[in-house]
Amino acid sequence: MSSGLTVGVGWRLADDLDDEQREVCKLLERDPARLGPAPLATIRRHFAARIKAARALHPERPYRELLGEVLDYRQWRTFAFTLHRPGGGTEALTRARHSQLSGGEQSVSLHLPLFAAANALFGSARPYAPRLLGLDEAFAGVDDTGRGELMALAKQFDLDLFMTGYDLWATHPTVSGAAHYDLSHSATEHTVSSLLLVWDGSVNIADFDGTLARALGSPETRRAPAAAGPDVDAPLVLDLATDQ
Template structure:
């Protein structure tokens, strides 16, 4: 989840809320609060002992995107509830859990990025996908990728994508000859219920 960085000055959360407010509903009091917030941040930048140029300092003050941090939360269904995914918690996960905990936030971020242009292709390319993730969890991850409407392309020497949660995918198996360097492809289609050779 996106949240305000805890190391930022008081008033940052309020300033963020005011910047996100519908411009038609911003009052004179809101504007004065924003002016006061930015004035104080600029004065802090002026008085700081840094080698950065004035333009760099001003850019840092005005860069509201840097006010945020992304925190991944994990619920392992063990009664502990949602917890921040720290290095310690990540280290205690199994190999498959680690892969899932790292992949799912990335998939969500990619999907959110693609929302800016809804008609554009939504490719996501994965190499040696989900190594160490068990079959049940793989099916659930493919269900998520389908729900996010991502155009999945992957490479693997073991994955055939034959999961009931996946409504369809084309599989191209690369075949090499023993006598020469020729490579050909055999195409299969997973229909959601059957893997059919074409």
């Protein structure tokens, strides 16, 4: 963050695990090819006992369901957030500590783990899968400096953002390109007009004659459904409205 604080995201063992569970988790982190007979026997014995206990406790439940619950690794670990201060000081980012941060720092610290989680999720997908995030009322409560930092982080993680929000702009030096539609509501004419602006990394260009829209592949058409029924060839139209 601009204040110098850094938020860290960790994936650590849950606090409620007993000593045997912690030992098995450490064995599972090792290279399977290097596990000898004794460690493998420990792992088998542990899970066999847990499966037996689960079946005795819930004999009416399907075996497959019990097996999935016993082997659910998400119960063994939890996300932990840390706050790193300039100079090396580190502390746990608890709910109480989070409430002591400024409004902008609170919003930024919540978005950072979100982007990190999205990056991890997309990292497990195929290389050509889209890395798109949709954010409604994006970066609410975050100042312009914080928004620039978050967009820089999105670029670092190679995330494409589809965002809606009030007075939301992407004109930051860290953003190499963005298309922005500025909507204006007329209470007199009961209409919503839009203006396309394209940010090229240094200049915001307004599209007054449709040149940029055509360059971006816009069909420049809107169709209403026919009286006899919908036109299957008609493009999807998104009607935007506002109560403001």
